[in-house]
Amino acid sequence: MDIIFLSGLEIETIIGIYEWEREVRQSVILDLEMATDIRKAAETDDIQYTVDYKAVAKRLIHFVENSDFYLVETLAEKIAEIVLSEFDIPWVRLRLNKKGAIRGASDVGILIERGRKPDA
Numbered sequence: 001m002d003i004i005f006l007s008g009l010e011i012e013t014i015i016g017i018y019e020w021e022r023e024v025r026q027s028v029i030l031d032l033e034m035a036t037d038i039r040k041a042a043e044t045d046d047i048q049y050t051v052d053y054k055a056v057a058k059r060l061i062h063f064v065e066n067s068d069f070y071l072v073e074t075l076a077e078k079i080a081e082i083v084l085s086e087f088d089i090p091w092v093r094l095r096l097n098k099k100g101a102i103r104g105a106s107d108v109g110i111l112i113e114r115g116r117k118p119d120a
């Protein structure tokens with residue numbers, strides 16, 4: 001199993017359970033690990049045989065920028081669903097960091113794994 005990763009993708013959105021959070025955009029930072037098999041792309045040197053990480057990033061930026069969830073759980077779940085259903089990816093690990101949401105903590109958020117990990 002190979003992994004395509006995309007780390008530190010910072011996107012501004014409406015997210016949070018408090019009234020003030022419904023009016024002010026905050027940053028979330030996404031780290032993704034996406035299972036794939038890179039061998040055919042490497043053999044052929046052709047983008048059509050792999051997951052285009054730019055296409056994934058563009059799709060997620062568009063989705064997150066236009067979302068307005070209350071919980072990081074909900075946002076993380078929806079992002080994982082998009083990755084699995086719209087791209088040729090059987091398994092994803094997603095870390096969603098709502099940096100700065102807790103005074104005194106450098107990072108807070110959610111780490112989820114969805115889908116089925118292919119055999120090594």
Ligand SMILES: Nc1nc2c(c(=O)[nH]1)N=C([C@H](O)[C@@H](O)CO)CN2
Pocket residue numbers: 015016017018021070071072073098101102
């Ligand atoms: N498990 C969660 N706990 C909290 C969340 C959340 O999304 N999931 N959100 C908040 C607030 O919106 C917080 O981020 C603002 O400081 C609190 N707890």
